[in-house]
Amino acid sequence: MTVDATTPALARPRLDVGLAFKGGWNAFTADIVPLLLGTLIAGVLSIVTLGILAGPLFAGLYNMVVLRIREDRHARVEDVFSCLDRFWSFLGAAIVLVTLIGLASLTIVGGVLLATIWMYTVPLMVDRGLGVFDAMGASYHKVVDGGFWEHLALAVLFVVLNAVADGPLAIVAVPFTIAVVGAAYFVTDGRGGLVERPPAAPPAAPPLPQT
Template identity: 30%
Template structure:
């Protein structure tokens, strides 16, 4: 594709797109991809729910009502999330990358969402590191956390697609996104608003907006960093 970016151009900020361009291209690719992406989402939700349920069973967690117990409940929910991370994070990344594949005109294979368990620990450690740094940023007057959450948003795809290490992927994502941070933020906040609005009529609209969100992320990624066909299974061997 003519609008393929590259790592070299990305970190220098040599890319350009508008919110409208991203949404328009992504919407044009939703047709024909809805069933596979929504089906993959259902698989993810089922497995994530089963994993959380099993962990909660072992933790014997109970509902919490007063303030002290509510704090304890929040802590347990966070603990469950981290314990489930080795299952959920590679799977959620595989789900997201279905949208990336569609954005680049590739054939979709629902089974590909399971491909990234070969990179499970780097992906988990990267997610934990990003979360901790972002929480610290949120504690510092909110705005730094918002900036970092957007700046690091392409870290995991960069680890898979470009074979970068954790810190290298984080820095490439941050440097590239910072050059046009408000545009990337604009795309993301627009997608969030569309998702919220589409969920109002009994969630029916999510059949369209869930694929739209994932494909739009893939279109952005391609324009910023470029996209190559990547086989994490063979490369990890």
């Protein structure tokens, strides 16, 4: 069952932080190689293009996690490019979110609060195909009605994790954060059963040719 903004607040699932971390860890470890390589590609190309490709490429990382949890589909490295067909939408989302959260971060608390209520903007765009402003509104409702304080605690943990994981460790911290956010999204969407489902085993290697 997918939960939307028209669902009464009391009927909406609350965020289970433990389940989100468990599901995120499962998704991360199941596709660790494509996620790490995809993060490296996204980071390098974002720098080379002065941030222009950051939105679509990091949306591609979210798409890896969404497809893994929703369909139990094995991620591929090339999936990092899977959201380029909506280049302008994700570029716009990156500009809007980075600008607003960045300005609010001048007060520190304001940046964390905006990052919290808009936590699900990109997953909503990826999973439901929403535009950026519709996704921002839907994210706000999911966070507020799904347990604001739980989401705030999760956002603070992410801020600390990514602040500590500087340099090479960021290649691990970033996709892990994306995986946990993706799992939390499905939990608050009433699809926690997908998060609890263990990932499918990778396909068996083809047999070696007989000599």
